[in-house]
Amino acid sequence: MKEHSKIQRILPHIYLWIGIIIIIFPIYFIFVGSSHTSAEILAAPMPLKLGPHLFENYRRALFEGTSNMGTPVLVMVKNSLIMALGISIGKIIVSLLAAFAIVFFDFPGRKFCFWAIFITLMLPVEVRIMPTYKVISDLGMLNTYAGLILPMIVSATAVFLFRQFYMSIPREIAEASQIDGATPMQFFRSILVPMTRTPVAAMFVIQFIYGWNQYLWPLLITTKTNYYTLLIGINRMLSGADVQIEWQIVMATTLLAMLPPVIVVVLMQKQFISGMTETEK
Amino acid sequence: MTKQYEFKAKGLAYLLVAPQMIIVFVFFFWPAAQAILQSFFLQDPFGGKMIFVGLENYTQLFTDKSNGYGQSFVVSVFFAVGITVLAMSVSLFLAVQANKKIRFQTFYKTMLIWPYAVSTMVAGVIWLFMFNPNVGIIAWVLKHKFNIEWSYLLNFNQAFILITIAASWKQLAYNFVFFLAGLQSVPETLIEAAAIDGAGHGLRFRKIVFPLLSPTTFYLLVMNLVYGFFETFPIIHQMTAGGPGKSTAILVYKVWRDGVVNLDLGGSAAQSVILMLMVIALTVVQFRFIERRVTY
Numbered sequence: 316m317k318e319h320s321k322i323q324r325i326l327p328h329i330y331l332w333i334g335i336i337i338i339i340f341p342i343y344f345i346f347v348g349s350s351h352t353s354a355e356i357l358a359a360p361m362p363l364k365l366g367p368h369l370f371e372n373y374r375r376a377l378f379e380g381t382s383n384m385g386t387p388v389l390v391m392v393k394n395s396l397i398m399a400l401g402i403s404i405g406k407i408i409v410s411l412l413a414a415f416a417i418v419f420f421d422f423p424g425r426k427f428c429f430w431a432i433f434i435t436l437m438l439p440v441e442v443r444i445m446p447t448y449k450v451i452s453d454l455g456m457l458n459t460y461a462g463l464i465l466p467m468i469v470s471a472t473a474v475f476l477f478r479q480f481y482m483s484i485p486r487e488i489a490e491a492s493q494i495d496g497a498t499p500m501q502f503f504r505s506i507l508v509p510m511t512r513t514p515v516a517a518m519f520v521i522q523f524i525y526g527w528n529q530y531l532w533p534l535l536i537t538t539k540t541n542y543y544t545l546l547i548g549i550n551r552m553l554s555g556a557d558v559q560i561e562w563q564i565v566m567a568t569t570l571l572a573m574l575p576p577v578i579v580v581v582l583m584q585k586q587f588i589s590g591m592t593e594t595e596k
Numbered sequence: 597m598t599k600q601y602e603f604k605a606k607g608l609a610y611l612l613v614a615p616q617m618i619i620v621f622v623f624f625f626w627p628a629a630q631a632i633l634q635s636f637f638l639q640d641p642f643g644g645k646m647i648f649v650g651l652e653n654y655t656q657l658f659t660d661k662s663n664g665y666g667q668s669f670v671v672s673v674f675f676a677v678g679i680t681v682l683a684m685s686v687s688l689f690l691a692v693q694a695n696k697k698i699r700f701q702t703f704y705k706t707m708l709i710w711p712y713a714v715s716t717m718v719a720g721v722i723w724l725f726m727f728n729p730n731v732g733i734i735a736w737v738l739k740h741k742f743n744i745e746w747s748y749l750l751n752f753n754q755a756f757i758l759i760t761i762a763a764s765w766k767q768l769a770y771n772f773v774f775f776l777a778g779l780q781s782v783p784e785t786l787i788e789a790a791a792i793d794g795a796g797h798g799l800r801f802r803k804i805v806f807p808l809l810s811p812t813t814f815y816l817l818v819m820n821l822v823y824g825f826f827e828t829f830p831i832i833h834q835m836t837a838g839g840p841g842k843s844t845a846i847l848v849y850k851v852w853r854d855g856v857v858n859l860d861l862g863g864s865a866a867q868s869v870i871l872m873l874m875v876i877a878l879t880v881v882q883f884r885f886i887e888r889r890v891t892y
Binding site: 334338339356360363410415420432441443445447466469474475490556573580584587588589 | 601602603604605606608609610612613615616617619620621622623624625626627628630631634669686689690693694696698700704705707708709710711713714715716717718722723724725726729730731732733736737740753765768770773774777822824827828829830833834848851852855856861863865866868871872875876877882883
């Protein structure tokens with residue numbers, strides 16, 4: 316059959332490799348760049364083979380930073396990590412409780428709560444920056460971790476996912492726990508939360524990446540270098556004339572900034588995919 | 597139909613939903629209300645008195661040519677649509693290939709999914725490295741091998757193409773995940789039946805796969821537009837800073853610049869209100885659609 320001709324079998328591989336090259340080439344380019352000196356990179360075209368300064372550049376990036384912005388990567392990793400973990404864990408806890416109330420309880424105003432939360436489902440921080448900035452500044456939260464984290468917990472994606480999941484759980488379980496004399500909170504802690512492990516893991520991956528990759532918000536509210544996240548650090552390193560930029564350190568920092576979320580996605584691929592496609596359904 | 601079992605403890609319910617509601621009110625409804633209020637006033641940047649100006653902040657956006665809002669709107673539409681078309685078609689194509697019964701499938705999937713973790717900002721930086729007129733390797737190739745005068749900081753067309761490619765590149769993995777999941781849920785028996793009836797690859801895709809994929813496609817269409825319109829700030833900020841001139845200052849970039857850099861608080865607030873309305877409209881469309889699919 317024509318279906319199984321050799322070309323038909325090889326073509327998909329070729330197409331997929333083209334796709335992979337489109338994705339990988341830019342990354343390879345920065346990796347190579349991070350192994351040369353600034354002068355070599357500026358003397359275009361920069362070499363396409365690995366240079367001898369790889370370890371030195373990464374050591375400088377990690378512990379010293381560039382000369383125009385003295386914050387080392389390690390400090391910024393700490394800030395990015397606090398922000399990403401704060402957002403993901405905070406959001407998961409708050410959303411688990413809210414979804415529990417909305418699905419399992421009968422109370423006046425439930426519909427109102429539902430819509431008030433869901434109106435924020437896709438709302439990116441970009442569209443409400445100035446007013447949110449004002450609120451944070453009024454609350455005295457500029458240059459604080461709370462200021463970095465709290466406004467990012469707003470969107471309803473996690474409530475939405477947990478609500479979907481809770482609605483698929485047979486209510487007889489809740490009723491039975493009541494008959495056995497358990498309080499709603501005991502039901503929540505000993506039955507519901509353990510059942511929710513998979514969606515929680517999925518949400519964790521998605522929200523960790525979301526938090527780690529925030530850019531505009533930290534750009535607005537962090538003015539002190541000891542609160543800079545990695546992405547803000549990269550932006551600061553790149554400000555200035557092309558010749559003054561220490562390209563090799565910036566490239567090393569960029570790769571280091573990519574690494575944690577990429578590791579999370581690769582290791583938790585399955586949970587991540589199910590989490591993404593569950594929210595869609 | 598019997599009513600589903602529900603807990604009756606009202607006080608506890610309010611307590612449970614309180615943290616989420618507080619966050620939503622303090623960090624969404626309160627700022628949104630302030631933005632609406634602010635958009636009717638003119639305030640001097642140094643925190644002085646506010647003057648009520650009615651709808652002037654809005655009308656100025658649409659009538660005052662020097663403001664550049666109309667131009668920003670047009671460029672945003674082209675940008676968002678460009679990203680949506682480019683990112684969706686490429687990732688649909690790759691997802692179809694990866695969904696075939698081929699060897700190394702898991703490897704291909706992982707390789708195409710992991711860039712989801714790359715932030716929009718980093719995507720901007722990566723493409724900046726390649727296309728920077730002074731150090732970029734591709735910029736060098738364009739200049740010396742193809743004789744193209746590459747200076748995207750001075751040439752709008754080059755700048756626009758570059759940001760569109762960079763923004764689409766970042767979105768490939770997201771679309772790929774959803775298209776692949778959608779393709780995997782197409783029943784194989786249907787496709788086999790069509791194949792036995794003599795339908796070729798193209799026909800099978802057009803008549804069976806693509807229609808069954810339409811919910812995924814619709815979902816991605818909305819999400820890609822949301823991404824293109826509202827989440828691409830880092831790419832503009834990092835790559836072109838709205839330039840050359842103000843030609844690539846898309847709406848979200850303009851809100852930021854007018855508010856933070858030019859300190860035109862009223863104008864920026866009016867723009868925020870318009871953007872929020874756009875997102876909420878898209879959310880409602882998406883949500884109605886999702887709920888309908890869940891129910892039936």
